[in-house]
Amino acid sequence: MEVERESLRARQLRARDLLRGDLEGKDLEQYVEESVLTTTLENALNWGRANALFPLTFGLACCGIEMMSMVTSRYDIARFGAEAFRASPRQADMIILSGRVSIKMAPVVRRVYDQMLEPKWVIAMGACSSSGGMFANYAVVQGADKFMPVDVHIPGCPPRPEALLHGFNKLQRLVRGQPDLGWRQRYNAVGTEEWARFETGEPTSEAIERAAKAVEDA
Amino acid sequence: MPDAPGLELIAQGIEEGRQGIVIETSVEHGRATLVVNPEGLLHALSWLRDQPDQAYRFLSSVHAADYLPATPRFAVHYELLCRERVERINVKALLEDPAAGNGATGAPGSEAEDAPVDAGLPEIDSCVALYPTAEFQEREAYDFFGIVFKGHPDLRRILMPEDYVGWPQRRDYPMGGEPVLFTHNEIEAPRWFE
Amino acid sequence: MTPDDLLRDEADITERGYSRLGEDPSSPLVDAAELAGQGPVGPGLEPEQEILTINMGPHHPATHGVLRLIVTLQGERVLDLKPVMGYVHTGIEKNCEDKSYWKVIPFVERMDYLAYFFNAEAFCGCVERLVGLEIPRRAQYLRVIHMELNRIHSHLVGLGTTALDLGAISMFWYCFRERDRILDLFEMSGGQRMHTRYIQVGGVFEDIPVGFEEKLREFCAVMPARIDQYEALLDRNEIFLRRTKDVGIVSRERLLELGVTGPLLRAAGEPWDLRKTPGYLSYGDYDFKIPVGTVGDGYDRYRVRIAEMRESVRIIEQAIDGLPEGPWIADDRKYVLPPRDELSTSMEALIHHFKLVTEGFRVPPGELYYPVEGPRGELGCFVVADGSSKPARVHFRDAGFVNLQAFRDMCVGGLIADLIQNLGMLDPNLGGIDR
Numbered sequence: 019m020e021v022e023r024e025s026l027r028a029r030q031l032r033a034r035d036l037l038r039g040d041l042e043g044k045d046l047e048q049y050v051e052e053s054v055l056t057t058t059l060e061n062a063l064n065w066g067r068a069n070a071l072f073p074l075t076f077g078l079a080c081c082g083i084e085m086m087s088m089v090t091s092r093y094d095i096a097r098f099g100a101e102a103f104r105a106s107p108r109q110a111d112m113i114i115l116s117g118r119v120s121i122k123m124a125p126v127v128r129r130v131y132d133q134m135l136e137p138k139w140v141i142a143m144g145a146c147s148s149s150g151g152m153f154a155n156y157a158v159v160q161g162a163d164k165f166m167p168v169d170v171h172i173p174g175c176p177p178r179p180e181a182l183l184h185g186f187n188k189l190q191r192l193v194r195g196q197p198d199l200g201w202r203q204r205y206n207a208v209g210t211e212e213w214a215r216f217e218t219g220e221p222t223s224e225a226i227e228r229a230a231k232a233v234e235d236a
Numbered sequence: 237m238p239d240a241p242g243l244e245l246i247a248q249g250i251e252e253g254r255q256g257i258v259i260e261t262s263v264e265h266g267r268a269t270l271v272v273n274p275e276g277l278l279h280a281l282s283w284l285r286d287q288p289d290q291a292y293r294f295l296s297s298v299h300a301a302d303y304l305p306a307t308p309r310f311a312v313h314y315e316l317l318c319r320e321r322v323e324r325i326n327v328k329a330l331l332e333d334p335a336a337g338n339g340a341t342g343a344p345g346s347e348a349e350d351a352p353v354d355a356g357l358p359e360i361d362s363c364v365a366l367y368p369t370a371e372f373q374e375r376e377a378y379d380f381f382g383i384v385f386k387g388h389p390d391l392r393r394i395l396m397p398e399d400y401v402g403w404p405q406r407r408d409y410p411m412g413g414e415p416v417l418f419t420h421n422e423i424e425a426p427r428w429f430e
Numbered sequence: 431m432t433p434d435d436l437l438r439d440e441a442d443i444t445e446r447g448y449s450r451l452g453e454d455p456s457s458p459l460v461d462a463a464e465l466a467g468q469g470p471v472g473p474g475l476e477p478e479q480e481i482l483t484i485n486m487g488p489h490h491p492a493t494h495g496v497l498r499l500i501v502t503l504q505g506e507r508v509l510d511l512k513p514v515m516g517y518v519h520t521g522i523e524k525n526c527e528d529k530s531y532w533k534v535i536p537f538v539e540r541m542d543y544l545a546y547f548f549n550a551e552a553f554c555g556c557v558e559r560l561v562g563l564e565i566p567r568r569a570q571y572l573r574v575i576h577m578e579l580n581r582i583h584s585h586l587v588g589l590g591t592t593a594l595d596l597g598a599i600s601m602f603w604y605c606f607r608e609r610d611r612i613l614d615l616f617e618m619s620g621g622q623r624m625h626t627r628y629i630q631v632g633g634v635f636e637d638i639p640v641g642f643e644e645k646l647r648e649f650c651a652v653m654p655a656r657i658d659q660y661e662a663l664l665d666r667n668e669i670f671l672r673r674t675k676d677v678g679i680v681s682r683e684r685l686l687e688l689g690v691t692g693p694l695l696r697a698a699g700e701p702w703d704l705r706k707t708p709g710y711l712s713y714g715d716y717d718f719k720i721p722v723g724t725v726g727d728g729y730d731r732y733r734v735r736i737a738e739m740r741e742s743v744r745i746i747e748q749a750i751d752g753l754p755e756g757p758w759i760a761d762d763r764k765y766v767l768p769p770r771d772e773l774s775t776s777m778e779a780l781i782h783h784f785k786l787v788t789e790g791f792r793v794p795p796g797e798l799y800y801p802v803e804g805p806r807g808e809l810g811c812f813v814v815a816d817g818s819s820k821p822a823r824v825h826f827r828d829a830g831f832v833n834l835q836a837f838r839d840m841c842v843g844g845l846i847a848d849l850i851q852n853l854g855m856l857d858p859n860l861g862g863i864d865r
Contacts, residue, residue, distance in 0.1 A: 078495075079543055079860075079861050082495075083544065086587075087606055090602070090603055090607065090610070092606075092607070118520050120516070120517060120519050120520060120864070122397045122516045122517050123488060126489060126496075130489055150413065150414070152536065152537065152540075153413070153522070154413030154416070155521040155524060155525045156404055156411065157396075157404070157412070157520055157521030157524075158413070158520055265562075265796060266559070293686070296799075297810055297812070299825045301797070301812075301822075302823065315810070315812075322707045322708045367687070367689070369687065369689025372831060372834065372835055373831070376831075380523075394515060395864055395865070396516060404524055405523060405524050411524065412521075
């Protein structure tokens with residue numbers, strides 16, 4: 019897009035016309051586009067929300083230590099605006115589940131999540147809160163998304179603070195309304211997610227059984 | 237660590253007070269073990285603690301182990317330490333499982349799920365009066381193995397939820413968890429969006 | 431009377447009819463039957479003296495982990511305290527029974543998640559003794575270097591978070607700055623910042639890379655000055671002194687009865703450290719002191735930890751100076767993976783590798799308890815081997831779990847603000863407590 023650089027004199031004349039109220043129609047629109055930043059209220063709100071997320075202090079286990087080190091000066095989260103970790107769920111809008119969620123802790127986590135006010139987001143940091151991690155046993159809930167919605171999962175055991183920041187940036191994009199769908203966006207594969215596959219008509223287990231039986235009978 | 241003759245002398249000393257307590261002595265990998273009868277446990281521990289030349293006044297650890305399928309099934313280990321001589325001795329109390337053959341593990345999904353799990357729990361005296369450090373550790377042994385410590389001031393679950401049913405660290409209690417999802421079995425397991 | 435005297439004046443409360451304060455801490459201070467017969471405001475008690483039971487729930491601003499405390503208060507004074515644990519219980523001990531010995535190491539590292547090298551050393555040391563495997567000198571020295579670095583790391587995090595709870599927030603940033611340097615060293619040798627699986631049965635996984643030694647020496651050169659910085663921040667800070675001096679004192683005998691070890695015991699005056707008595711690995715080769723406190727209050731615990739960090743730096747310097755040449759892991763192919771370059775030439779090595787990776791090595795039947803000196807105290811590992819390639823029982827005697835029994839004694843009779851300070855100076859690690 020080429021922008022014509024008007025001479026200073028022409029711009030002055032245009033500004034004089036605006037002030038007199040003589041600019042009409044297309045000229046007015048063009049003037050406004052060039053000089054004023056417009057946006058919808060929603061976009062502005064989302065931008066503000068994304069850059070000032072208040073995380074909740076919720077360190078459960080080893081990942082909590084890496085989350086604490088993300089707050090410190092080397093991997094500064096303050097440059098993204100989220101250094102104000104609130105202790106009270108009423109004041110926080112993001113919860114970082116850092117660590118393994120045991121069966122005793124799960125109702126507590128859910129309660130804390132419920133006490134948070136909308137809009138709220140959840141980052142499941144590390145393998146243990148995303149899927150139970152290496153602990154496939156009686157005591158660990160196999161993934162926090164068994165009992166609460168999770169927006170971003172971060173793999174790692176524990177994830178490096180840079181990985182946590184990367185996940186945090188993805189959450190920021192989600193908050194701003196431009197979610198980064200990762201490789202599926204780049205390879206034109208949106209719609210192949212597990213939950214979407216079943217909706218887009220891929221065979222369910224009954225259908226597979228029916229097909230197998232049909233082959234047997236035939 | 238007391239060597240084998242020293243351990244024999246200790247066993248004799250304990251037997252002098254009360255007969256039939258020490259079942260066996262062994263020294264393995266540098267560790268001296270006194271296998272005792274649970275009835276005489278407190279006598280053995282207090283002898284080891286109060287005898288001036290033994291003075292095992294520090295209890296490092298109380299923990300239980302499940303030796304299924306060997307009988308007796310449970311054993312409670314007491315790791316004692318004498319800080320003056322820097323010697324450790326282990327007292328091992330063997331416990332039978334009174335509910336053997338019951339099939340009641342309290343595990344979710346097992347057949348005898350509704351059978352009372354407290355029906356037959358192994359019992360042993362609590363040594364909290366001798367060594368106050370045993371308080372939390374005996375609670376842990378109760379929580380995970382169902383071993384009841386008689387005389388414990390506050391015997392209840394410590395690490396599992398209070399209303400949990402079953403004794404998780406017993407060998408016949410299932411590990412739990414979920415099967416790992418691969419593409420060949422992902423259709424069978426319902427996920428959160430179903 | 432200054433406001434301090436009013437707050438700490440027990441005679442005042444005794445006069446009003448509550449005379450059981452200060453008695454033997456093991457007896458329940460609040461008699462439930464007695465209280466049941468009264469209303470919320472008992473006879474002789476003013477409304478502001480009523481007994482209040484509050485729950486410092488598993489999620490709280492004190493950043494030490496998910497510990498739930500049920501505290502019975504009268505005004506601001508703590509009458510009784512019940513810790514409830516288990517909120518991060520992961521069933522690691524049970525899960526280890528299902529894995530071969532090699533695979534148990536990463537599980538066991540995640541128990542006390544600030545002292546991961548110690549967990550690994552306790553387990554590997556136990557298995558090595560069960561199997562009768564000698565580890566080479568270089569491996570011993572490397573293990574000691576990493577363990578002492580981990581001790582410094584644990585103390586840094588503990589002190590940083592304690593100071594954060596007390597309001598001295600700058601200490602948190604400074605401590606984590608050093609912690610990042612230590613984690614850089616771990617990343618160089620083990621590939622990962624935390625839970626590196628560097629300590630293996632038979633020695634260490636790999637030799638230290640080129641550049642590790644220089645970076646370590648840099649760190650050792652810089653660290654004493656940094657510790658001076660921490661002391662400058664807190665040592666003569668009036669608020670810190672007022673909060674920690676003479677607070678949370680438990681007598682040495684009581685601590686020994688309760689089985690407490692580590693910096694808490696040493697701050698109370700007992701010079702007990704497993705690195706010196708009886709010693710293990712190569713600790714006998716180094717010249718280091720055990721810092722011991724006098725009073726046993728929060729200030730002594732803080733000083734003991736700072737001094738331990740200095741001693742650890744000295745140990746690391748001596749270890750890296752005297753690092754012997756040689757193999758970094760034992761030779762015995764039955765338990766230790768052969769070096770990869772041999773796999774393409776030697777059939778035996780391939781078979782050993784295959785057996786070790788698929789099934790794992792078998793340990794002859796036996797059981798053993800092996801303690802090491804962790805940053806919180808005696809960390810012991812109990813392994814029952816039944817002759818197969820999986821352990822029959824793995825149990826850790828965790829220092830934090832036993833030390834937590836002293837917490838009640840530390841807090842009862844004090845103010846609730848002192849409870850926060852005591853919790854920090856106790857340095858609990860809920861991963862180790864809950865396992």
